Amino acid sequence: MGVRKKFAWLAAVLVVGCSSLIVSACSSGSKGDPAAADPAVSKPPEKKEPVELVFYSQVPDYDESFMETFGNKIQAKFPHMTVKHLKAGSNKIDSLITNGDTIDVMFMSIGQADTLIQYGLQNDISDMISSQKFDLNRLETTAVELQRSFASGGMYGLPVFTNTLGLFYNKDLFAKFGVTPPKDGMNWDEVYDLAKRMSRTDGGVQYYGLAMSSSANFALNQFGASYIDPKTRKAAFTSEPFRKTMELLAGVSNIPGNGLTAQNWALGNQQKLFPEGKAAMFLHFVVYGLSFYKDTLNWDVVSYPQLKDKPGMGAQTYPTYFYVTKTSKHKEQAFEAIAYLTSEEFQNHLARKGMLPVLKNRVAGMAEFGQEVPYLKDKNVKGLLPEKFAPSQFTSVDVVRSQSPGHSFFFNAYQKAVLGLEDMNTALRSEGEKLDQKLAELFK
Structure with missing residues (x-):
């Protein structure tokens, strides 16, 4: 990743998983400084408190595949996070809310996003995007602007994959x-x-x-x-x-x-x-x-x-967004998780599984498309994403409804x-x- 592609989740991983690099950088910075060589002076990596993040989708049969595609990757990247997925069907969203069950992240296509508003779960993550220096310019412009329009200039969620x-x-x-x-x-x-x-x-x-x-x-x-x-x-x-x-x-x-x-x-x-x-x-x-x-x-x-x-x-593009909900008690960790889902590392993982990435860099996003899907071998995948998408109609909640x-x-x-x-x-x-x-x- 380039210097401009820094994410909050990357900083956290460097603290937790790459402490040796931090120590190395300190020791090489000043060989004559006894404090730099004294392990008692060097700060140990900050321990992350365990947290469970609850993800919810309205797709009834999306459970095992969710963990395989998303949940396990998040847990591997952030060992202190445990991902729980509530699938629709037996878990109706109105029942969950009535029972006081907390959903940390909802994910749905742009055509279903009125559900977020209907249940008052929308949460503007603009402040976290700013404070964590999350670079929206890495993502496909239309998908970002659609969300801004939908959220009246704010951002309720981040696009993770799309369809067309x-x-x-x-x-x-x-x-x-x-x-x-x-x-x-x-x-x-x-x-x-x-x-x-x-x-x-x-x-x-x-x-x-x-x-x-x-x-x-x-x-x-x-x-x-x-x-x-x-x-x-x-x-x-x-x-x-x-x-x-x-x-x-x-x-x-x-x-x-x-x-x-x-x-x-x-x-x-x-x-x-x-x-x-x-x-x-x-x-x-x-x-x-x-x-x-x-x-x-x-x-x-x-x-x-x-x-x-x-x-x-x-x-038009038909993106699926991951939303940190208003009721989540772990908003920062939830944002860290969905930010990771937009990383080049994870987007390539999605592409290998035959899902359309949302990176602005189409070449990087599609370079490994379908490599883990046998039936896509020798298919003309280079034409799946256009040079540019048509203007979208999904610009407001009323249009979706x-x-x-x-x-x-x-x-x-x-x-x-x-x-x-x-x-x-x-x-x-x-x-x-x-x-x-x-x-x-x-x-x-």
């Missing part, structure tokens, strides 16, 4: 039909054209050129479109970014031979098309796809399609438009009005 969208493709299908497969850096028109060439019926089987998750592709859209205007708390279905996003995604259905029907529109059916070998390409979350398709077919992945006028820009009802009415409008039941303008306007009624209840 990618273009997965079936290598065998492209070989079967003699079509050159996609590559990194393609724009939407090029992907549409490729999908046209791959959409066909062969041997009585309908092959789709391009399938997608509508919810994922809208959530991380490239125009920063949101279901609501955070200033007015009203539906934003008729806004320019929203309309552009709708037109872009509707273009997938307008590809001849690739049209959606009422039967295959649902996300579950769209997801089935790709592993079943009936879709040549699939637009979906990168981290989800990497693990989901590992044993299903001969696949690879390239970068998300780009807008012609914004080369190098991918989809509107996701569930917003997508429901967006889905209705999209389905009406692509199936030809209503023109796009009518569908957007009518479903936006319905969302406004729902928002009035949500925000009252």
